[in-house]
Amino acid sequence: MTLLALDWAIIIEKLILIVIIVLTTLLITLYTTFGERKVAAILQDRPGPNRAGPFGLLQPLADGLKLIMKEEIIPTSASKWLFILGPGLAMTASLMTSAVIPWGTEIHLFGRTIELQVADINIGLLYVFAVVSMGVYGIMIGGWASNNKFSLMSALRAASQAISYEIAMGLALIALLMSTGTLSLKTIVADQAAGHWWNVVYQPLGFLIFFICAMAECNRTPFDLPEAENELNFGYHQEYSSMKLGFYLFAEYVNMIMSSAIMASMYFGGYDLPFFDETTVAPNIAALIGIGTLLIKIVLFVFLFMWIRWTIPRFRYDQLMNLGWKKMIPLALFNMLITGAIILSKS
Amino acid sequence: MQALTNKSIAVNRSPMTFWERLYLINIIKGMMITFSHMFKKQPTVRYPEQKREFSPVFRGLHVLNRDEAGRENCTACGLCAVACPAEAITMEAAERQEGEEHLYKEEKYAAKYEINMLRCIFCGLCEEACPKDAIYLSETFAPANYTRKGFIYDKNDLLIPNTLTNATELAKAKGVEA
Numbered sequence: 001m002t003l004l005a006l007d008w009a010i011i012i013e014k015l016i017l018i019v020i021i022v023l024t025t026l027l028i029t030l031y032t033t034f035g036e037r038k039v040a041a042i043l044q045d046r047p048g049p050n051r052a053g054p055f056g057l058l059q060p061l062a063d064g065l066k067l068i069m070k071e072e073i074i075p076t077s078a079s080k081w082l083f084i085l086g087p088g089l090a091m092t093a094s095l096m097t098s099a100v101i102p103w104g105t106e107i108h109l110f111g112r113t114i115e116l117q118v119a120d121i122n123i124g125l126l127y128v129f130a131v132v133s134m135g136v137y138g139i140m141i142g143g144w145a146s147n148n149k150f151s152l153m154s155a156l157r158a159a160s161q162a163i164s165y166e167i168a169m170g171l172a173l174i175a176l177l178m179s180t181g182t183l184s185l186k187t188i189v190a191d192q193a194a195g196h197w198w199n200v201v202y203q204p205l206g207f208l209i210f211f212i213c214a215m216a217e218c219n220r221t222p223f224d225l226p227e228a229e230n231e232l233n234f235g236y237h238q239e240y241s242s243m244k245l246g247f248y249l250f251a252e253y254v255n256m257i258m259s260s261a262i263m264a265s266m267y268f269g270g271y272d273l274p275f276f277d278e279t280t281v282a283p284n285i286a287a288l289i290g291i292g293t294l295l296i297k298i299v300l301f302v303f304l305f306m307w308i309r310w311t312i313p314r315f316r317y318d319q320l321m322n323l324g325w326k327k328m329i330p331l332a333l334f335n336m337l338i339t340g341a342i343i344l345s346k347s
Numbered sequence: 348m349q350a351l352t353n354k355s356i357a358v359n360r361s362p363m364t365f366w367e368r369l370y371l372i373n374i375i376k377g378m379m380i381t382f383s384h385m386f387k388k389q390p391t392v393r394y395p396e397q398k399r400e401f402s403p404v405f406r407g408l409h410v411l412n413r414d415e416a417g418r419e420n421c422t423a424c425g426l427c428a429v430a431c432p433a434e435a436i437t438m439e440a441a442e443r444q445e446g447e448e449h450l451y452k453e454e455k456y457a458a459k460y461e462i463n464m465l466r467c468i469f470c471g472l473c474e475e476a477c478p479k480d481a482i483y484l485s486e487t488f489a490p491a492n493y494t495r496k497g498f499i500y501d502k503n504d505l506l507i508p509n510t511l512t513n514a515t516e517l518a519k520a521k522g523v524e525a
Contacts (some may be wrong), residue, residue: 046389047393
């Protein structure tokens, strides 16, 4: 009977929160694809999609509808279950990151205090790492199951790229952990919101490394070698059609949003609005302002991602590996060393 | 070897300095360039709403002309068909009957006059060949069509509206009234 003694309300509350977060993420992702096309167009002196609805705002819906209506093709030589599992895994892994991101402080509703974070686990950052590395399985399984040499090649590239950049990413994070002293994202954000400087002030080099590695993890240009069109036709999703392809493309954007959220939380104070005292307004309004602040930070990061994509050409594969192993990892180690030395001299 | 022009610039192949090898500065420079493009004027012509004007010498869709009394100028002499390098023009002549003087300017007229717009190369030689000022190339182009037959324009499609009986339609065809 211990099961029934659980606080059922908290389960319902968390469920509702999960549904809201996942749905909002998907909705934002939908409009990120639109934003990407608009940003690309504006940076290239074009108007971009402007036919469907006012300012082309219905374009993502039209795109989604088109993807759903397309014929679904599974190649005969493909491994059917893995072929279906690939995009699902990519999408799940990218959405799972949202669980540990603190979207705001807390909301008081119906006499309850609702935390705006699905799970405040004390190893939040490790969880993020575990989930992010799972994302590459989606690509690998998809590329392998397609039974196409280009897809396989691209999957191999994706895997080696992810592994190379995860090391530098982890090392950059260790330096951050040394200065914050905690793995819980909630505590990291709360510390920054409580009047300290944002972590980017203490860890500028660490942030730069993390940002570059996040770009590589998301397979964004200049690191989009897994889907280098001119070399690999289309990369790991070459054999995919219909909504399975849509899932892959979507997962990339969800990944982008999630890494933006994580970067905003870890280095840029998360839901903390600078030069604003949250205690002067009602706690619920403060929480809403916090959510809005985090969203704005995410949008800025996403714009940065796009801006970089439409500026910089793709790296060559050996350049990518050189940068990862010979530049990023030593740099991250150096950053760690400096951080350690400063902490030691302070104490 | 002597250079052909003095415009060539020697490529700088000296090894990159530390800051150049860091890439970051040049990446930021490049990003500033793309950012500045956000505020540039877009050259796009938003086509169905906005149309780019053709030059006055543009050779577009043909029209068959009428005289000031609203009579057809064409006498079906066939010179345009002879001049046409793409052999796009076909016509059949007929004799003007008693009481048709208000329709046709001279004793002979074109009973059938067809231009195949898929064959036509819009060179304007028919316009030059015509001795009666009957055929002109206008400033519009042939719109898309679903069938090949739809591109064979007959007299009804080509004749301009009658100046006397259908002045408003003529104005519309000329583009004076939108």
